[in-house]
Amino acid sequence: MARYELVKRSVALITLTNPPVNSLSSAVRHGIAKTMDRALSDPKVTAVVICGENGRFCGGADIREFAGPLRGPPLLPLLDSIEAGDKPVVAAIEGVALGGGLELALVCHYRIAHSKARLGLPEVTLGLLPAAGGTQRLPRLIGIPAALELITTGRHVSSQEALKLGIVDQVTEHNACEVAVEFALRAVAKPLSSRRLSALTVPCPPDLDALLEAVTMQIQKKARGVMAPLACVQAVRAAATMPYSQGIKRESELMATLFNSGQARALQYSFFAERTAGKWTLPSGAQWNDTKPREIRSAAVIGLGTMGRGIAVSLARVGISVIAVESDRKLMESGRQMVIGMLERDAKRRGVSASLNLLKFTLSLQDLKDVDLVIEAVFEDMALKKRVFQELSKVCRPTTLLCSNTSGLDVDALAGVTDRPQLVSGMHFFSPAHVMKLLEVVCGPRSSSETIATAMSLGKRMGKVSVAVGNCPGFVGNRMLKPYSDQATFLLEEGATPEQIDKVLEDFGFAMGVFRMSDLAGLDVGWRVRKESGLTGPDVDPKNPPRRRQGRKYCPIPDMVCEQGRFGQKTGRGWYMYDKPGGTNAKPDPLIQNLLETYRGRYGIKPRNITEQEIIERCLFALANEGFRILKDGIAAQPEDIDVIYQFGYGFPRHRGGPMFYASMVGLERVLERLEHYHQAHPDVSHLEPSPLLKKLVACGSPPIQKWREHIKTIHSHL
Numbered sequence: 001m002a003r004y005e006l007v008k009r010s011v012a013l014i015t016l017t018n019p020p021v022n023s024l025s026s027a028v029r030h031g032i033a034k035t036m037d038r039a040l041s042d043p044k045v046t047a048v049v050i051c052g053e054n055g056r057f058c059g060g061a062d063i064r065e066f067a068g069p070l071r072g073p074p075l076l077p078l079l080d081s082i083e084a085g086d087k088p089v090v091a092a093i094e095g096v097a098l099g100g101g102l103e104l105a106l107v108c109h110y111r112i113a114h115s116k117a118r119l120g121l122p123e124v125t126l127g128l129l130p131a132a133g134g135t136q137r138l139p140r141l142i143g144i145p146a147a148l149e150l151i152t153t154g155r156h157v158s159s160q161e162a163l164k165l166g167i168v169d170q171v172t173e174h175n176a177c178e179v180a181v182e183f184a185l186r187a188v189a190k191p192l193s194s195r196r197l198s199a200l201t202v203p204c205p206p207d208l209d210a211l212l213e214a215v216t217m218q219i220q221k222k223a224r225g226v227m228a229p230l231a232c233v234q235a236v237r238a239a240a241t242m243p244y245s246q247g248i249k250r251e252s253e254l255m256a257t258l259f260n261s262g263q264a265r266a267l268q269y270s271f272f273a274e275r276t277a278g279k280w281t282l283p284s285g286a287q288w289n290d291t292k293p294r295e296i297r298s299a300a301v302i303g304l305g306t307m308g309r310g311i312a313v314s315l316a317r318v319g320i321s322v323i324a325v326e327s328d329r330k331l332m333e334s335g336r337q338m339v340i341g342m343l344e345r346d347a348k349r350r351g352v353s354a355s356l357n358l359l360k361f362t363l364s365l366q367d368l369k370d371v372d373l374v375i376e377a378v379f380e381d382m383a384l385k386k387r388v389f390q391e392l393s394k395v396c397r398p399t400t401l402l403c404s405n406t407s408g409l410d411v412d413a414l415a416g417v418t419d420r421p422q423l424v425s426g427m428h429f430f431s432p433a434h435v436m437k438l439l440e441v442v443c444g445p446r447s448s449s450e451t452i453a454t455a456m457s458l459g460k461r462m463g464k465v466s467v468a469v470g471n472c473p474g475f476v477g478n479r480m481l482k483p484y485s486d487q488a489t490f491l492l493e494e495g496a497t498p499e500q501i502d503k504v505l506e507d508f509g510f511a512m513g514v515f516r517m518s519d520l521a522g523l524d525v526g527w528r529v530r531k532e533s534g535l536t537g538p539d540v541d542p543k544n545p546p547r548r549r550q551g552r553k554y555c556p557i558p559d560m561v562c563e564q565g566r567f568g569q570k571t572g573r574g575w576y577m578y579d580k581p582g583g584t585n586a587k588p589d590p591l592i593q594n595l596l597e598t599y600r601g602r603y604g605i606k607p608r609n610i611t612e613q614e615i616i617e618r619c620l621f622a623l624a625n626e627g628f629r630i631l632k633d634g635i636a637a638q639p640e641d642i643d644v645i646y647q648f649g650y651g652f653p654r655h656r657g658g659p660m661f662y663a664s665m666v667g668l669e670r671v672l673e674r675l676e677h678y679h680q681a682h683p684d685v686s687h688l689e690p691s692p693l694l695k696k697l698v699a700c701g702s703p704p705i706q707k708w709r710e711h712i713k714t715i716h717s718h719l
């Protein structure tokens, strides 16, 4: 796992060989220990270079090993011994030096980086801290403020920035290994004492306490309830205030508290879930690694509303030429201005030039005959979408892929009106589409594997986390949202307020509570859908019992809010009030309080005190319960897909892992017991009835989440 060669007669070249990222598994650590011993004891060797195979220095500790007992030599003493050695050691950094990989580079006496390399200490994103001396050595090398920023955010830096910060000694365009060998030969005669970072004193800023306090406050605001960044601040404080030997002890103590925490488990699960989610399989057996996606050079976007504009920007900024279609000249012109403005601002932020020449705007679908792929983003109206797909089927060449950005309509019904159902899929973006990272790729029963591969790979190219999902109303994300938001509105009836529910959910870690999120998204969209499905509005039979629709319990409060013209932030009023239309500063509104009181009075509901626990359990267990149904129905292939969708599309806190991981952490038995309890109290709320899969998993002894797939056995997968 570490190869040893003698080059230039006196340089020991140690190459880490653990593809794909040369992580520091026990075998690699063992290999480093063995080869370093050999280099230090061989009198012919005057210097050492450490590099990684396949142009990747090292991606850090092997995260998969964290789940088991420690095997092989521990990293910290191994690294200390490299630094203490009496022969110069040079790190040749190509690709990445991350986490333990950068800590390995920091104990080398010199660091040479290739110009395309990236460096960083991302442990914080895994719920940990750089506990192989990183929190103590980096501040000694680059000072407290810069080290604090890198360690608490986990940000990767380019080799150019690393040079400016002083992390590396040289950046090269050439083979970093060869440059490092030459460098090592020149370093032989030089003293090493000033190159041992642990022996340096920390350049301490005079306002240390104020700095640490400011960073702590920033973290508490941005990453509420997350432990690791705060532990990182404490470890850096130790570097500033203690000698190395004590600082390193503090680092270990802090790591011990993090290592076995639920947050670390959730964040590490999330790391792998994100990677697993891209690996789709269809019922035909076709899968991600055996289906070649088509290359997309040109695309069209139909509709320049909020979604269409964001999609056009996402495509153009990765070099795809885009034809944007509107039905009306005025809308097209305002869309054009907005798309150009968004692209220019985006390019300025990234320090590149805006790719405006890739954009074309038109009023005619006829202009789309030569594009490779179309994304329809018109109003959420099936009849309208069908007309668009029929028209596309006539004008586009027979090989053009036709995708819909529908957020929940039947993709197969759209495929059915075209001459190429196998080339139709859903590409459900999240608003604003140029910012939000999630893309649900909806597989219709007739979508070909090439169509899915192309949509998934296009999503990746646009920087999205793409997840393949089956075709059912609402797909995965919006289907699960319904029971979650229904529970929140039922809780309003029973005595809660929007701000109370939001606070509980935000304290749990959600970016926004359910009511603030609805105000941001716009309340009128759901209202229109409810009217169309006959749940509210003039078509509802007056003989219908109050608070019941279509045989189920129904809460009309959201409709009553909309009837008052309160559509959320855009109208300056919704579940909250805002300073002005478009304002973002949400304040509780006494009118909503009055509305709730009048409503409860009308139906004789005696408000009761609702606890934080009940809010969490009813909202989140109902959410996960629907997730179990989705797994059973074969709409999502694995729990990881659901969790990734909720993290990237709905603001579910990453340090809780996602609704399914959260359920597994709470304990499936407990989730089942609480759902049974709430369903007994509300027998007319079907979402609270425990799903058969949940019951089955509990009956099988609540296996860990990675094993759930073995119990799902979907007869007819929709994926």
Ligand SMILES: CCC/C=C/C(=O)SCCNC(=O)CCNC(=O)[C@H](O)C(C)(C)COP(=O)([O-])OP(=O)([O-])OC[C@H]1O[C@@H](n2cnc3c(N)ncnc32)[C@H](O)[C@@H]1OP(=O)([O-])[O-]
Binding pocket: 020, 021, 023, 059, 060, 061, 062, 063, 064, 075, 096, 098, 099, 100, 101, 122, 123, 126, 128, 129, 130, 131, 132, 272, 275, 276
């Ligand atoms: C005391 C200890 C203190 C030290 C702590 C640490 O170092 S904590 C660690 C700090 N380090 C980090 O946080 C870095 C984490 N890694 C990354 O950020 C990225 O993987 C990358 C930038 C290195 C490469 O990006 P890319 O888009 O080119 O590739 P990709 O992302 O698709 O990965 C390819 C495959 O490698 C797998 N895998 C990757 N890394 C690890 C690992 N460390 N371990 C195990 N496996 C790892 C990954 O799961 C995937 O497997 P699959 O699905 O094929 O079975």
